[in-house]
Amino acid sequence: MNAVPGALLFLVGIQGWIPAVGHTMAAFTLPTVAHLWSVSTEMFLYVVFPAMCMPIAKLRGVKGIVCTALMSTALSVALHHLLLDHSAAVKAIVAPMLSDEAAMGWVG
Numbered sequence: 001m002n003a004v005p006g007a008l009l010f011l012v013g014i015q016g017w018i019p020a021v022g023h024t025m026a027a028f029t030l031p032t033v034a035h036l037w038s039v040s041t042e043m044f045l046y047v048v049f050p051a052m053c054m055p056i057a058k059l060r061g062v063k064g065i066v067c068t069a070l071m072s073t074a075l076s077v078a079l080h081h082l083l084l085d086h087s088a089a090v091k092a093i094v095a096p097m098l099s100d101e102a103a104m105g106w107v108g
Contacts, residue, residue, distance in 0.1 A: 006030050009040075016040035019095035025102055 006029025009015040016037040018026035027037035059065050083090055091103035 010036065013040050013043050017044060019098065019103065025095075025098060 006015065006026055009018055009026050010030060010033060015027045015029075017040055027040070028034045056068060059068060087100070087103075091098070091100055095103040
């Protein structure tokens, strides 16, 4: 297997962001460093977390904070059920080249 595309993903730190390279999860194209998928996930969260928190930090009233928390919880539950109920459709869109188990492992 040609690991060059996978190696390039590791060099820029996005190996956990890409669902497939060939017929395997991108994070596992280089087995000796496959455990580093978590580093790319952390990098993603370091970018996204401040973008999510800035608008939330501006909330001052209890009503706004509670509504935001409830909406976030509802969105999380809805996405979880969507992934569980429509896993085949999600797999077909996100990672059609992967097995069902590997695709949902990447998504979930």
